Amino acid sequence: MKICIFGAGAIGGYMGAKLAQAGADVSLVARGPHLKAMRENGLRLIEESGETTVNVTASDNAADLGPQDYVIVTLKAHSVPAVVPHMQPLIGEDTTIVSGVNGVPWWYFHKTGEDLEGTRLETVDPGGAQWDGFGPDRVLGCVVYPAAEVIEPGVVKHIEGNRFSLGEPDGSKSERAVALSKALMAAGLKAPVRPKIRDEIWVKLWGNLSFNPISALTHSTLDVLCTDPGTREVARNMMLEAQTIAEKLGVKFPIDVDRRIQGGADVGAHRTSMLQDLDQGRPMEIDALVGSVKELGRVTQTPTPTIDTVLSLIALRGKTAGLYGT
Numbered sequence: 001m002k003i004c005i006f007g008a009g010a011i012g013g014y015m016g017a018k019l020a021q022a023g024a025d026v027s028l029v030a031r032g033p034h035l036k037a038m039r040e041n042g043l044r045l046i047e048e049s050g051e052t053t054v055n056v057t058a059s060d061n062a063a064d065l066g067p068q069d070y071v072i073v074t075l076k077a078h079s080v081p082a083v084v085p086h087m088q089p090l091i092g093e094d095t096t097i098v099s100g101v102n103g104v105p106w107w108y109f110h111k112t113g114e115d116l117e118g119t120r121l122e123t124v125d126p127g128g129a130q131w132d133g134f135g136p137d138r139v140l141g142c143v144v145y146p147a148a149e150v151i152e153p154g155v156v157k158h159i160e161g162n163r164f165s166l167g168e169p170d171g172s173k174s175e176r177a178v179a180l181s182k183a184l185m186a187a188g189l190k191a192p193v194r195p196k197i198r199d200e201i202w203v204k205l206w207g208n209l210s211f212n213p214i215s216a217l218t219h220s221t222l223d224v225l226c227t228d229p230g231t232r233e234v235a236r237n238m239m240l241e242a243q244t245i246a247e248k249l250g251v252k253f254p255i256d257v258d259r260r261i262q263g264g265a266d267v268g269a270h271r272t273s274m275l276q277d278l279d280q281g282r283p284m285e286i287d288a289l290v291g292s293v294k295e296l297g298r299v300t301q302t303p304t305p306t307i308d309t310v311l312s313l314i315a316l317r318g319k320t321a322g323l324y325g326t
């Protein structure tokens with residue numbers, strides 16, 4: 001089984017290192033100093049249990065790697081559309097594309113079997129670049145739970161978690177989902193195949209939609225913003241608006257908003273990825289995490305006043321920092 005990880009930074013690097021350690025036929029697409037370091041010195045993974053260095057096949061040119069059984073996309077959401085043409089050499093007749101990107105996935109309305117079937121989302125797939133360039137039938141959904149960071153070129157630090165939930169858009173337990181799940185489990189990762197991947201996407205999204213922009217706007221960590229009465233209320237209202245949208249789309253939440261916020265508080269003094277991006281001058285995933293939910297509000301005719309307000313604030317914050325909408 002040939003697996004290519006496209007965008008092997010923090011999450012892709014973690015997954016790639018685990019797969020390579022387990023002897024899988026895995027290659028990585030990366031770029032710049034991180035690629036150079038991985039090529040020269042191997043990929044170093046720092047985990048609580050210790051440090052390992054693996055030799056990896058890595059390139060910035062997909063044509064070097066050829067057609068794959070699975071392409072696992074672990075780019076930041078805003079990077080994907082422009083990269084679709086460069087991924088084409090990896091795609092053969094039976095290639096599965098696994099979308100390991102936070103936020104509302106571009107394929108959301110594929111095989112929903114409902115009225116909105118085939119609806120495309122401009123915030124996450126402008127111009128339908130992914131829908132047309134990959135084709136939604138190739139897609140296997142994925143919810144990424146681990147936290148990791150590239151702490152220097154060629155070095156990935158794993159922080160916590162090892163679950164990558166997988167799920168077919170139509171909910172089936174397909175051969176391709178089960179085969180990938182086995183390969184990930186053989187690498188020591190958790191990779192359950194879920195019948196309702198969209199339910200899981202929304203529970204994760206609840207946090208990213210609200211905690212991420214609030215933390216970037218207030219420079220506060222999860223424990224603080226989830227317990228401060230004012231910001232907690234803003235997060236809660238955003239989540240309730242999102243819940244109304246998701247339930248109109250048939251999603252069932254296994255927990256309520258208060259439990260989700262408590263879960264955020266329990267994570268502790270974590271600086272969300274959006275706050276880290278802002279501080280480190282990296283483009284922010286505002287469209288995928290917040291704008292996409294506003295777009296779904298329009299699609300489902302659901303008012304989203306709190307989401308709209310927070311989106312305006314974080315969008316302007318991103319623009320003034322030169323990290324959004326440039």
Ligand SMILES: NC(=O)C1=CN([C@@H]2O[C@H](COP(=O)(O)OP(=O)(O)OC[C@H]3O[C@@H](n4cnc5c(N)ncnc54)[C@H](OP(=O)(O)O)[C@@H]3O)[C@@H](O)[C@H]2O)C=CC1
Pocket residue numbers: 006007008009010011012029030031032034060074075076077079083100101102144145146147148149150273285
């Ligand atoms: N990190 C985390 O803890 C978590 C991340 N996620 C989600 O996972 C996804 C990936 O995040 P993360 O791993 O943090 O992101 P990273 O930025 O660490 O990884 C993406 C990598 O792709 C590289 N890249 C971008 N464009 C190209 C290109 N054209 N060709 C080759 N390489 C390219 C980037 O290089 P460069 O740096 O030069 O841009 C970077 O190394 C996001 O959607 C994120 O929200 C989800 C859960 C936790």
Ligand SMILES: CC(C)(CO)C(=O)C(=O)O
Pocket residue numbers: 204207208211212264267270271272273274
């Ligand atoms: C906020 C959190 C922990 C999810 O709730 C996250 O995924 C992030 O920092 O991007």
